[in-house]
Amino acid sequence: MNLKQLVYEVENLSMDNNDLMLMETVFHNANGYIGIRSNYEEGYPEGYDTIRGSYINGFYDIAEMKQAENLHGLIEEKQTMLNVADTQTIYLKINNERFHLFDGTVLFSKRWLDMEQGVTGRQIQWRSPMGNEVEITIKRMTSFHQLSLFTIEYCVKALNFSGTVEFESLHNGEVMNYSNSNDPRIARESKRYLLPEDALIDEDASYLLSHTASSGLSVCTGVKHLLSKQGSIQTKLDGHKAITRIDTTIEEGESITLTKYTVFVDSIRSKNCMEKAKEEMHKATSLPLQSLYDYQHNYLSEYWDNCMLEIEGDSELTAAVNYNMYQLIQSVGKDEYCNIAAKGLSGEGYEGHYFWDTEMYIQPFFNLTEPQITKNLIGFRYKTLDKARENAGLMGHKKGALYPWRTIMGTECSGYFPSGTAGYHINGDIAYSIIAYYLTTKDIDFIVEKGAEILFETARLWVDVGNYYKGRFEIHGVTGPDEYTCLVNNNYYTNVAAQYNLRWAVKIYKLLKELGRLQPLADRIGLTEEEIKEFEKAAESMYLPYDEELKINPQDDSFLHKKVWDLERTPAEKFPLLLHYHPLNLYRYQVCKQADTVLAHFIFEDAQSLETIRNSFDYYEKITTHDSSLSTCIFSIVASKLGLKEKAYHYFGNSAKLDLFNTHKNTKDGIHTANMGGNYMAIVYGFAGLRIKEDGLYFSPSIPEQWKKYCFKINYEDSQIEVEIDHKESKFTLVKGNPKQVKIYGKSYELGDTLTIKAIS
């Protein structure tokens, strides 16, 4: 394995099925709109398992999800992200011998992901059973310039022979989703969601139009081939498939290239998919391929400039962090019709659903690097606000909005409400993320237009769900971030998030009133001063459980009463616990799947003293399994805050390498986008101690012993700031924008041009 800064390369490819599945994810191409898993064009041998998928962000069908017992209001259907077509398949024959890595002799092979160019590649030198040697180089791109476009550039070089070259290239609309009945994190059954509607050949391109079985959506894929030299290209339709045969000849030493263009168009974004697909195909093929590569490179240059992050002294980690940031820009939706799925567009794990991961683990990264993307993500929540209002009604609330625990188009898709819909904290998370965006950008227009309405409706829900008990405001029957403890009362994280939500609803109300920009919204949603007083009262009376003896915040009212799970005596093969123990068994113990109170101590750090946070960290650390990928990054951040440098580094390392090193053993089903964002946070919020609060920017730089230096850039209001941290000092440079006040190690400074601060050890 060869890790460079922005190129991840693997040589001498493994033929093992599990490794192949894993690489399908690791090398997938995506641009936030489409995602194509990295399957071999020529396929695997019979009997190999594979997830041969191409996905569109936000494109779904409805899947049945019958409950074992159908209690009132339980969710019985869900949205599921669809595999929309297979346009990856290309078979190659040289002199009538079919190329296959599992036949003949592989003389050399490698795969790479070039994150600067935005392409993946594969190169093989292969000797056929008859002794013909060929070098095959395949480059793939999902274009950031033209989101509908996926290209495969397939180059064949004859090394020791002359003769015929024949391609058979497929465009297959008869596809299904992957299923696995043994893993709760994957769809259990596969059915045919996409039904053929129309198929045609136009100007040498094939177009397949399909519609979903239930959701009323359509998708059109178009495929066209260009050959670098003279040859015959013939396409014929066969059912809902198009098969293109390309014949030509090759001389020893000659290279010939087949370029396969695929465009994806869906009816959520386009009225007439077929016509739009033709336009998109015309647009794609009217430029030289190199221009498309240039656009891709330019897009990424700007991206890397915005999110620059380098670690001197640990190139492996730098590569891992870069890989993570690259996956985030590949995965995140580029319009308000979609969001960022738990697995991005890299696989079917969690069925393409969007979770609170977006707000708490991914938006913090985009706030600092590409705030326009955060705006889209919040825009999605705004677009689905009515569905959240309906959801609140279904759950019996008289007012407010309750965001779904998991969704594609805005309605709840959780089949097991105790660790699904009961996670009401998602409301607080969304509210928090709006404020985080606002504090970073001061984009008050966006708050007026969209943010405030979400804040008010989520605040309303808290007032409805909670109740006063002996003067304190309590919230019963919810589940916090830790899914090993469900349906509890006064989950600390939930309560403190609700308090924050309520307080900011009041603040924004007052701010908009002051600015004279409140009334249209208040009128539209019938918001009264009376309600604002209720918000204030609930926030001020919010019960935040605290244990006098342990001097920590208990995770919930009864958490500390329970037995402590004996993690030391739990065999390694029993992790993650959720795959080996009945939920009711887990619920009865003090054992955490992930950061819960500890997450609250990062996000809402001002709610408790440092001493309480330290005690809590120590307490929860002993009982947390980190079975969720959302956990170690948070422990790293809080360890940094507490000055526990070794721990911070250890947790960070765990988190950074999750997908590249497949540490959770399920990367084949897709990457873990939240962990990727969390990993970034562990550096910037963790080691560098960044906070963005109402009164400005905070830093509290530290650096792991193992590093020499690290640096990164962030956007803040109108400015861009570069931060360099080594063991002696921290250097802050205002790259653009107006001077800023910053607090470093608690002390205020004016950042005009450059500022150098001595390290505190």
Next chain:
Amino acid sequence: MNLKQLVYEVENLSMDNNDLMLMETVFHNANGYIGIRSNYEEGYPEGYDTIRGSYINGFYDIAEMKQAENLHGLIEEKQTMLNVADTQTIYLKINNERFHLFDGTVLFSKRWLDMEQGVTGRQIQWRSPMGNEVEITIKRMTSFHQLSLFTIEYCVKALNFSGTVEFESLHNGEVMNYSNSNDPRIARESKRYLLPEDALIDEDASYLLSHTASSGLSVCTGVKHLLSKQGSIQTKLDGHKAITRIDTTIEEGESITLTKYTVFVDSIRSKNCMEKAKEEMHKATSLPLQSLYDYQHNYLSEYWDNCMLEIEGDSELTAAVNYNMYQLIQSVGKDEYCNIAAKGLSGEGYEGHYFWDTEMYIQPFFNLTEPQITKNLIGFRYKTLDKARENAGLMGHKKGALYPWRTIMGTECSGYFPSGTAGYHINGDIAYSIIAYYLTTKDIDFIVEKGAEILFETARLWVDVGNYYKGRFEIHGVTGPDEYTCLVNNNYYTNVAAQYNLRWAVKIYKLLKELGRLQPLADRIGLTEEEIKEFEKAAESMYLPYDEELKINPQDDSFLHKKVWDLERTPAEKFPLLLHYHPLNLYRYQVCKQADTVLAHFIFEDAQSLETIRNSFDYYEKITTHDSSLSTCIFSIVASKLGLKEKAYHYFGNSAKLDLFNTHKNTKDGIHTANMGGNYMAIVYGFAGLRIKEDGLYFSPSIPEQWKKYCFKINYEDSQIEVEIDHKESKFTLVKGNPKQVKIYGKSYELGDTLTIKAIS
């Protein structure tokens, strides 16, 4: 409607589909082994809904029950009671006109249930469209003498014509279960569970042998016809059906009778079902029908003598109470292969599953009237103890047994564990019922043989599930009787039941040790003195929540923190709440489906002062919906205990009439056996204040204003005692057995022959 003591009769039958469905239940025939719904032999018109079922107690197949999300250990298949055959169908033609209540003119009609004779009947005078008048009288019986046997005696009398009579009688093995996808209390989907294995005709009888699709069981039904006069009887097989055609002639004024015998034999109880069915058929038909009727009458005479209960001054209630007691003897299993289902053998509601209903609502009745039946019921729990041990293991317990919340053959069938498997109190309930049986009968042999092992294994589970917190023993993550509040900590009922279970495990341990009868069992299950000490310690440290302010026992740790559900402002059509509100919504409120703490105050009354019980009753009464049929009877008993006579009577009345008056609107799916037992308890334990404790019998007689007098008999140890209570006094008569000490209104008396005690008003 005409209500007599032991005959329930309805004239001028309704043709409404809902009423017909209801009557299928109300007039069903059963004997604890088989149950046949009371469908019209000639059927209903096309498009009518009907549940045309014949059931065998304990006979089941496995049904799929996929979870919406398959978390580890969630139950994904269940047992379901099967509809095994249709042998009810008999079509009649007179002079080639087919008899049907929906054609021609019904001149007179009635149906009845004769609880003294143990038969149901139907009589119709009918004028055909052509003017032929006929009187049809049909009697049905499921024999208590020969449990496999169901008979239909079909009598036709020609009132104004002579001519031909033709019967077409079906024996249909191609049957399915009823399904309704809109009601969580009924199976959602129907599939073909029974598959044909063999069919033959032997000695004019048809036999159909079927096996289940998954559970590996077989069932054979045999049908034979006898005609009271000469005629042709011809049976032919058609697939897995036998069709018998009977032709004869009739003179004006003549009556002819067709007797149809059905025998049911299953492979749980018989090795060779087909041969056994032939034997059973031979046995049935070798006696005159009248002899079978005589046996039936004798059996019931003895039954009514044992469970005699009469209310002077309210014949309607007496009839209702008699109806209930009759249904109990119809429903209860007569061997250890089965138990008593929530709906008996009268319908498919709850799929024939056995619940805690048996132990807490039905056994108290049989303890006092037919203790041999209680012994069978506990025997069933003993037979399935290994399955309960496995269940404990599945739920993560290191020792002990956890009985399933609902089952047929001993494994858990609950698809929604928060109001299923989490109801751990079933363990305490079963333990309680063993002690109740023992205190009533002093049958120590049974305790040695079966009871003690259950007591020890259930006690072991409590030690494993609970934990010490600050010196007190707490039980977390369980659900009490009230299913509107699930997954709580320290449910008062559960904890006090666990305490009772633990204490009695210790007592029985000591008793058996003293008797020298402990060792074989202790050795077999590896029970140590150490464990007994743990039992003692847990029992003595058991935390029983008590609220100092309200001076009540809170239902659980957090119950009193919650909002109170506004029952007054909940529209009538929103009850039962479970059909109209999401469970999570209900969980967040103080609202009870049924008696929970109030049940504890009856069952474990000595755990609290009368004042606490009074306060609790007042408190919970306001927030209980009685949406469960297990509730009002308990409120009646506790009201009696507290001297709230009007309330006691009101709750009792609600309970008594549930099925006869269909007050829960779902009697069509089957009777509510637990309520029937509870209704008996409301009289004997409620009004009469009976208790059986370690130090003997207690009475505390009272009588509702509306009654003149009531009397009943109970068995206690070796004796039978008759109790007569009126407004002036109570009279106790020792019908048989040795003199007994009894405490009446708290004062001790010797009951030798007769004892008369003045009423306390």
